[in-house]
Amino acid sequence: MINRVVLVGRLVADPELRYTPNGIASCKFRVAVNRPFKNEGEQQADFISCVAWRKQAENLANYIRKGGLIGLEGRIQTGSYEGQDGKRVYTTDVVADSIQFLEPKNSTGGSQGASNYERKVRQRWEQTQDDLLRYVWGYDSEEKHRAERLLQTTPEHEHVFPLIDAMLTKDEVHGLLERLGIKRPLMYELGFRNNNCVGCVKGGMGYWNMIRKHFPERFYEMAAIEREIGATCIKGVYLDELDPERGRIEDEVMGECGILCEIAYANVVG
Numbered sequence: 001m002i003n004r005v006v007l008v009g010r011l012v013a014d015p016e017l018r019y020t021p022n023g024i025a026s027c028k029f030r031v032a033v034n035r036p037f038k039n040e041g042e043q044q045a046d047f048i049s050c051v052a053w054r055k056q057a058e059n060l061a062n063y064i065r066k067g068g069l070i071g072l073e074g075r076i077q078t079g080s081y082e083g084q085d086g087k088r089v090y091t092t093d094v095v096a097d098s099i100q101f102l103e104p105k106n107s108t109g110g111s112q113g114a115s116n117y118e119r120k121v122r123q124r125w126e127q128t129q130d131d132l133l134r135y136v137w138g139y140d141s142e143e144k145h146r147a148e149r150l151l152q153t154t155p156e157h158e159h160v161f162p163l164i165d166a167m168l169t170k171d172e173v174h175g176l177l178e179r180l181g182i183k184r185p186l187m188y189e190l191g192f193r194n195n196n197c198v199g200c201v202k203g204g205m206g207y208w209n210m211i212r213k214h215f216p217e218r219f220y221e222m223a224a225i226e227r228e229i230g231a232t233c234i235k236g237v238y239l240d241e242l243d244p245e246r247g248r249i250e251d252e253v254m255g256e257c258g259i260l261c262e263i264a265y266a267n268v269v270g
Contacts, residue, residue: 003075005094008102009033011068012047017061017235023248025204027057028093031070050074052096054248055193058204060099062235069102100145126157134158140169190214201233205247208239 009031017027028051035044050072052060064070074096083089126133139147140163147161163173177184185195192210196202199211199218212219223239232238 004073005076006071006073007031007033007048007050007094008069008071009045009048011064011066011070014066015057015061015064017057019246019248023206023245025054025057025206025248027052027060029060031072031094048094049092050094050096051077052099055204055206056096056099058206058247062204064101071100071102072096073098132158134160136160136162138170139164140173141167142169203233205234205237205242207247208234208242209244209247212242212244 012030012032015027015029017025019025028049031048031050032045033048035046038044060070072094074094076092077095078090078092080088080090135157137147137150137159139161144164147159147164151159163170168176174184174188183189187195187198190210192207198215199222200207203211208219211222219239222233226232226238227240234242
């Protein structure tokens with residue numbers, strides 16, 4: 001059986017982030033997708049109900065607004081519930097497995113400052129270098145689209161994608177490191193999903209509550225900075241007001257080993 005949906009469209013309204021009693025993030029939103037024809041010169045569109053969960057939901061709520069252009073891949077899910085009038089109400093939603101932002105976030109009112117600043121700092125440093133620059137990226141076999149976009153936007157540098165070349169996912173690499181007895185960076189061992197700098201402004205509620213737990217000095221330093229500049233890392237919530245129970249982050253990064261991981265393991269051990 002096949003149940004796959006691919007959509008490209010614009011958000012009808014600002015995403016609305018909610019949390020289940022268990023602290024799992026969810027976000028319901030609608031996407032306007034143009035039809036391939038017009039009616040008496042007027043563009044027609046379908047308004048498709050969608051839902052995202054966990055980190056996808058937090059990213060959507062934090063980084064994009066009404067009118068933002070997104071691409072998503074997911075599956076159709078139907079359901080029903082009893083309305084206030086006692087009648088059965090039937091629902092159809094697209095459950096998003098992956099979401100991509102297809103235009104600069106500042107064009108829709110979102111926060112583009114961090115990524116722009118990072119890019120400008122890197123570009124200024126690159127201009128001081130005379131030799132060919134080689135970048136080694138951690139994109140895996142599920143992020144080929146990001147690698148392809150990078151090759152298109154910065155062809156003047158050499159880019160290496162070892163995980164994509166080996167057709168490995170990040171989870172498979174974690175499993176491989178565990179089998180080889182190689183200790184992972186501290187952030188992974190503490191349960192973070194990536195090895196970003198401590199206190200990354202891209203993190204959601206679950207991430208920042210983990211920072212509060214493991215790096216309290218950094219947490220309160222960032223909370224003070226937010227108040228000083230009058231802006232927040234998390235949409236509409238200052239860190240010093242963040243409920244310690246809000247958000248969800250995996251307890252640990254679990255390693256998985258598939259057939260390609262087995263091949264890579266055999267190559268490493270000889």
